[in-house]
Amino acid sequence: MTERLEDVVAPRPVVRRDDVFSGRIFDVVRDSVDLGGGGEAGEGDQAGTVTREYVDHPGAVAVVALDAEDRVALVDQYRHPVRSVLWEVPAGLLDVEGEPAHVGAARELAEEADLVAQRWDVLADFLTSPGGSNEALRVYLARELSPVPVGERHVRTDEEAAMQVRWVPLDDAVAAVLDGSLHNPSTVVGVLAAHASRAGGWASLRPVDAPWPYRRGTLPS
Template sequence: MTLSAPRLSRAELVDLPGAWQVRSSEVVHHGAVWDVRRDEVELPDGPAHREYVQHTGAVAVLALREDRGEPEILLVRQYRHPIAAQDWEVPAGLLDVPGEPLVEAARRELAEEADLRAEDWQELISFTPSPGGLDEVIHVFVATGLSDVPQDQRHHREGEESQMPTAWVGLQDVVDAALAGQVHNGPMMLAALALAARRSA
């Protein structure tokens, strides 16, 4: 029974890597950014088909300043067509440059989306946002020691990125807004909650 399941220690709470045998695999849809793949997987009780989005992975940046008293993070508001909303997010982007180190991708995205540079970078957390439907891993960094990218070196934004307001928000206000259901962006909420938890530990 479930109530009699064993109790794990923190040291034992670790994901177990390793794929079950894949009998066949094919791309069933070639997308503009990512593909949909169908695998025939050998499960313990027999074969089954699993379809999922084959994703490049992504980085997200929690740009943090504390020069005005309380810790504040930079948010950008971007239109997201699948959810029909303009949601508040942290700067983020795809790992679409082959061989690019994670922190360099994070530097690039912070400059491209927020016109900011950072002297110090720290890994905060990595997570799989929807492991039942896509293989994406998002790597979140905290960036401090911030400065503006010079005007003549700024990235030219297009599409949804051409109209992205930015704002500084107190870290606790972001946490409170997330818990109150005012904002819904997963990477932004998880990054803010993780940073708040780390700072209070």
């Protein structure tokens, strides 16, 4: 029997934590981590204690909203760190204390794309940059879509003020990922996962409350 391929939550003891930076969305922390073996890192074969700085992030959700014609809803947004307007699936932070992730995803879909969905499934989970951040992101598949009534739509501000919604055939979105035209990680993961899951008759989809060990507050500190 082939051994199951899966990541394993296996925290090492944090012997000291320092706050390096506190920001509006995320913080930067410095952990001294005991990797075992004693001594300081670099002393022969002994792992010992190492220092790691990383972004402490609340986590996020993203939504592949797929209509009856197999088109995915993409929104454009200016992303200042990369000085670019990116086409993205609707997404947002998990910054509401105690909010179920799928509820946050539904909120983001309504706010960014003016859409509501009757059918929700978990499509994929990923860690955006595990070498430098604890940000965990869950991608949902949303189907059976309908528009938010005009009078109930969210008023978008800042970078979202000029946001447009574009409906793109899923196959075209996959091609744009593979030819290097799309770069947002949630979009890349989401459209490729949707394409693969559709090819398998959607058998890979998981329920909205599927275990998510990497969501902030779930991992041991």
